[in-house]
Amino acid sequence: GDKVKQSPSALSLQEGTNSALRCNFSIAATTVQWFLQNPRGSLMNLFYLVPGTKENGRLKSAFDSKESYSTLHIRDAQLEDSGTYFCAAGYNTNTGKLTFGDGTVLTVKP
Amino acid sequence: EAAVTQSPRNKVAVTGGKVTLSCNQTNNHNNMYWYRQDTGHGLRLIHYSYGAGSTEKGDIPDGYKASRPSQENFSLILELATPSQTSVYFCASGENTEVFFGKGTRLTVV
Numbered sequence: 045g046d047k048v049k050q051s052p053s054a055l056s057l058q059e060g061t062n063s064a065l066r067c068n069f070s071i072a073a074t075t076v077q078w079f080l081q082n083p084r085g086s087l088m089n090l091f092y093l094v095p096g097t098k099e100n101g102r103l104k105s106a107f108d109s110k111e112s113y114s115t116l117h118i119r120d121a122q123l124e125d126s127g128t129y130f131c132a133a134g135y136n137t138n139t140g141k142l143t144f145g146d147g148t149v150l151t152v153k154p
Numbered sequence: 155e156a157a158v159t160q161s162p163r164n165k166v167a168v169t170g171g172k173v174t175l176s177c178n179q180t181n182n183h184n185n186m187y188w189y190r191q192d193t194g195h196g197l198r199l200i201h202y203s204y205g206a207g208s209t210e211k212g213d214i215p216d217g218y219k220a221s222r223p224s225q226e227n228f229s230l231i232l233e234l235a236t237p238s239q240t241s242v243y244f245c246a247s248g249e250n251t252e253v254f255f256g257k258g259t260r261l262t263v264v
Binding site: 077089142144146 | 185195196198199204212242244251252254
């Protein structure tokens with residue numbers, strides 16, 4: 045949607061390389077969640093962030109609430125990293141509603 | 155293992171018919187959500203709930219009703235299904251904007 049803009053919309057990576065995905069918020073978000081939707085359609089939780097940084101294996105994510113953006117860094121991309129990455133902004137911790145971006149389709153090639 | 159389980163996983167319905175999508179969670183979360191995902195897009199919120207007995211309209215509630223009879227169960231009801239409601243539907247449970255999704259239900263209205 046317009047509130048949450050993801051870039052790029054599609055990305056092709058060679059196995060073993062690094063890249064970064066970005067999410068910009070037109071309205072400042074309170075929290076951010078990153079998901080990976082695999083080719084079967086399941087949504088896997090990657091990160092849940094309040095402002096700050098988290099790292100998990102080859103993935104690292106940062107959320108800057110003042111500048112209204114979040115990034116997801118992929119290091120040493122593997123074939124199984126292929127899929128669609130979604131970021132979702134949380135604006136109200138009481139309702140827990142999320143506003144999703146349209147996703148980045150990542151293809152990792154051997 | 156705590157989980158969000160949706161049923162059915164696939165459904166074909168006729169235009170004008172009634173469709174009920176069911177969701178069960180064992181996360182003991184107060185909040186539950188129904189989203190739909192259309193090809194090439196992120197998820198959009200249809201209805202959500204704060205707890206048993208509560209239902210709230212999301213961003214695209216028209217044509218849908220919801221029911222939360224218990225902490226564990228949250229249903230999405232299409233009283234008069236239309237072809238425009240053909241989509242993949244995701245149920246989720248969560249707290250404080252961190253949500254966990256079920257595997258989705260693919261609904262086709264013919």
